[in-house]
Amino acid sequence: MTLMSTNTIGKPVSRVDGPAKVTGQAKYAAEFNVPGLVHGFVVSSTIAKGRIKTIDRSAALAVPGVIAVLAHDNRPHVASEHEKYTDETAPPGLPWRPLYDEEIFFSGQPVALVVAEEFETARFAATLVEIDYKAEEAVTDLDRQLNQAFSPRKKRLPGWDPDPRGDVDKALSRAPVSIRHEYRTPIEHHNPMENFGCTAVWGEDGRLTVYDKTQGAPNCHKYVCSVFGLAREKVRVLSPYVGGAFGAGLRPNYELFLAVLAAIGLKRSVRVALTRQQMFTLGYRPQTIQTLSLAAKQDGNLVALKHEAITIASRFEDYQEPIVPWTGALYHCNDSTVSSKLARVDLFTPCDMRAPGGAVGVYAIECAMDELSYAVVIDPLELRLKNYSDVDQNEDKPFSSKALKGCYHQGAERFGWSKRKPEPRSMREGRELVGYGMATGIWEGLRVPASARASLALDGTLEIATATADIGTGTYTILTQIGAEMLGLPLDKVKVKIGDSDLPPAPVEGASWTTASVGSAVMEACDCVRKDLLKRVAKINNGPLNGVELADVMFVDSEIRMASDPSRSLSLTDVLHGANEPIVSELTSMPDWKAFRRYSHKVHSAVFAEVRLDEELGMLRVVRVVSAVAAGRILNVKTARSQIMGAVVGGIGMALHEETVIDHRFGRFINHNFAEYHVPVNADIHDIDVIFVDEQETHLNALGAKGVGEIGIVGTAAAIANAVYHATGVRVRDLPITIDKVLGLRGTARAG
Ligand code: MOS
Numbered sequence: 223m224t225l226m227s228t229n230t231i232g233k234p235v236s237r238v239d240g241p242a243k244v245t246g247q248a249k250y251a252a253e254f255n256v257p258g259l260v261h262g263f264v265v266s267s268t269i270a271k272g273r274i275k276t277i278d279r280s281a282a283l284a285v286p287g288v289i290a291v292l293a294h295d296n297r298p299h300v301a302s303e304h305e306k307y308t309d310e311t312a313p314p315g316l317p318w319r320p321l322y323d324e325e326i327f328f329s330g331q332p333v334a335l336v337v338a339e340e341f342e343t344a345r346f347a348a349t350l351v352e353i354d355y356k357a358e359e360a361v362t363d364l365d366r367q368l369n370q371a372f373s374p375r376k377k378r379l380p381g382w383d384p385d386p387r388g389d390v391d392k393a394l395s396r397a398p399v400s401i402r403h404e405y406r407t408p409i410e411h412h413n414p415m416e417n418f419g420c421t422a423v424w425g426e427d428g429r430l431t432v433y434d435k436t437q438g439a440p441n442c443h444k445y446v447c448s449v450f451g452l453a454r455e456k457v458r459v460l461s462p463y464v465g466g467a468f469g470a471g472l473r474p475n476y477e478l479f480l481a482v483l484a485a486i487g488l489k490r491s492v493r494v495a496l497t498r499q500q501m502f503t504l505g506y507r508p509q510t511i512q513t514l515s516l517a518a519k520q521d522g523n524l525v526a527l528k529h530e531a532i533t534i535a536s537r538f539e540d541y542q543e544p545i546v547p548w549t550g551a552l553y554h555c556n557d558s559t560v561s562s563k564l565a566r567v568d569l570f571t572p573c574d575m576r577a578p579g580g581a582v583g584v585y586a587i588e589c590a591m592d593e594l595s596y597a598v599v600i601d602p603l604e605l606r607l608k609n610y611s612d613v614d615q616n617e618d619k620p621f622s623s624k625a626l627k628g629c630y631h632q633g634a635e636r637f638g639w640s641k642r643k644p645e646p647r648s649m650r651e652g653r654e655l656v657g658y659g660m661a662t663g664i665w666e667g668l669r670v671p672a673s674a675r676a677s678l679a680l681d682g683t684l685e686i687a688t689a690t691a692d693i694g695t696g697t698y699t700i701l702t703q704i705g706a707e708m709l710g711l712p713l714d715k716v717k718v719k720i721g722d723s724d725l726p727p728a729p730v731e732g733a734s735w736t737t738a739s740v741g742s743a744v745m746e747a748c749d750c751v752r753k754d755l756l757k758r759v760a761k762i763n764n765g766p767l768n769g770v771e772l773a774d775v776m777f778v779d780s781e782i783r784m785a786s787d788p789s790r791s792l793s794l795t796d797v798l799h800g801a802n803e804p805i806v807s808e809l810t811s812m813p814d815w816k817a818f819r820r821y822s823h824k825v826h827s828a829v830f831a832e833v834r835l836d837e838e839l840g841m842l843r844v845v846r847v848v849s850a851v852a853a854g855r856i857l858n859v860k861t862a863r864s865q866i867m868g869a870v871v872g873g874i875g876m877a878l879h880e881e882t883v884i885d886h887r888f889g890r891f892i893n894h895n896f897a898e899y900h901v902p903v904n905a906d907i908h909d910i911d912v913i914f915v916d917e918q919e920t921h922l923n924a925l926g927a928k929g930v931g932e933i934g935i936v937g938t939a940a941a942i943a944n945a946v947y948h949a950t951g952v953r954v955r956d957l958p959i960t961i962d963k964v965l966g967l968r969g970t971a972r973a974g
Pocket of ligand 1: 437467468469470471574575576577578731732733734
């Protein structure tokens with residue numbers, strides 16, 4: 223089974239869902255209107271820890287149009303066992319049960335849902351619900367909990383804390399050059415454009431059709447059935463369009479629970495839409511404190527590496543992400559120890575946010591490598607090349623493919639790295655100090671089982687169906703292209719249906735695995751359709767393609783053509799009409815696990831950044847980023863480039879802007895809005911140049927594609943931090959790098 227690349231694969235195809243989105247035809251979860259729909263507004267806890275003593279609903283219920291005030295004390299029955307609230311992305315622990323009892327675990331926890339005929343009525347009445355709490359002291363400051371940091375007994379994935387190699391402490395003590403620094407990254411929130419919202423449509427016999435903002439309709443379907451004790455066929459969850467998610471929609475969020483709860487309780491259709499402020503009560507990227515110890519010989523060869531990370535866990539779940547494993551795959555070092563610990567605070571459980579673990583862990587590693595480059599007086603890029611690893615030492619396996627050297631060389635060339643003067647504060651243009659920095663990026667090239675159905679109708683149109691989501695990443699487009707390529711159809715003859723729990727199951731869209739996993743399922747299902755077509759061709763008496771095998775033909779221009787003699791051909795519709803029956807193929811695709819496990823599968827990048835600082839005006843800008851990415855075959859250079867550009871913007875946000883601040887007296891996020899939670903906007907973004915480096919991937923799947931959803935953010939913050947140091951001679955080791963830190967007014971910044 224091969225892709226011929228004569229048709230659409232690799233081309234810069236525009237999003238097939240683009241017109242629907244820009245004309246407002248694409249409907250999002252909180253936009254599905256049905257007769258009799260009522261609206262729920264969430265009442266959020268004002269304390270971070272303690273119990274609800276009493277709820278006085280009387281004033282809220284007195285508002286005309288208010289239907290109900292649901293809370294733990296009057297809600298419909300829900301499952302009590304924590305296990306029933308688990309989901310396919312849940313970390314080890316006891317999942318939180320919304321509106322279950324009087325206990326409060328985090329500030330902003332939903333404590334009641336006011337349901338009214340109109341949204342504004344519900345919103346107003348929600349302010350009238352009087353809740354009396356018994357508050358306890360909440361600890362939300364990670365620094366206060368460091369002495370209680372622990373290594374979680376149950377691992378989310380064992381490979382994330384690889385075993386130690388050699389004797390790192392001995393190697394550290396003997397090395398001629400060593401550095402040791404602490405790096406800090408703050409809590410960040412995903413802040414997708416679309417707020418979380420859910421419309422639960424109450425149907426006949428209590429059937430529920432649920433439109434939810436989620437990265438995994440099947441995951442939410444299972445959750446709803448399990449929590450509310452409903453039969454599978456009674457519930458359908460849909461997420462046809464998702465306005466960004468970045469990981470915030472991997473787990474079922476409470477708007478889903480509350481909308482379904484109210485629909486069941488009231489036997490009516492209910493919508494629950496969260497406000498931007500309430501978006502800050504969901505999962506978040508956890509704060510990290512990381513210590514990096516690196517030692518090298520004078521020639522720059524790494525001889526010891528120690529990476530210790532401490533991050534946040536809630537009181538009830540041990541969320542873990544891969545912060546520390548990356549060096550083992552990036553750099554050769556025989557004496558290495560990495561570890562990650564958790565410390566509990568009174569916040570909601572953190573969750574995956576674009577390149578979870580990688581974004582923060584590689585930031586620390588790549589800043590430390592930069593610091594080491596000054597210590598051994600070797601160009602930062604040269605230092606990476608010197609320590610380049612051809613095997614993944616964590617797993618002692620070769621890479622399925624690794625074109626990182628190409629990323630380094632092509633990125634440096636495009637960026638003009640050779641123009642960099644090695645000394646910090648040595649480059650200036652006009653009023654501004656100029657800095658060049660670089661870093662490596664690495665992320666998983668994952669593939670997981672996924673199902674898809676391909677149906678070729680009598681009119682020669684193809685329908686692809688799979689439950690996966692498109693969170694803005696381009697899934698609709700990529701799957702359309704694969705279908706079109708496999709059967710030689712124009713793009714407009716292929717229709718893709720996704721985001722629906724009734725469709726063939728697929729995992730959550732995340733982890734950059736969708737193209738490699740769901741794309742493979744679509745490719746294989748289409749291949750079965752091709753085989754079926756050939757069987758039918760064989761039955762056509764005296765046809766032009768009699769006796770040919772699949773390997774002899776091409777699918778192009780809606781025809782099956784003999785490759786060696788294109789004049790011998792049959793149109794797909796002719797073949798289909800012969801049997802007068804559509805062709806439908808549905809299957810589950812998975813890797814050949816034995817072969818799969820022989821290799822380490824990673825995507826890589828080299829990121830180069832130029833920053834400029836006007837010291838007098840206190841203005842720091844990232845004026846240029848070059849991101850050179852190796853991710854196997856790029857199926858669509860336009861959507862892939864968009865993924866990298868968007869992730870680079872995320873990386874700029876991580877480096878300079880993003881930070882959710884807690885007022886520890888109240889255990890509460892205080893900058894829970896777009897005025898005070900800063901994300902980069904147009905004026906912050908200048909040149910972003912994306913290069914896709916040629917990489918032949920033959921082991922992961924027949925597509926030859928890895929994923930590009932997350933690699934663009936990994937390494938970007940480090941490249942910027944390193945550029946800031948190069949520009950200014952000031953090393954800021956706690957993100958975000960705000961101007962007060964650069965000017966030495968706050969934080970850990972110090973010169974040299
Ligand atoms: Mo991604 S953080 O797996 O949506």
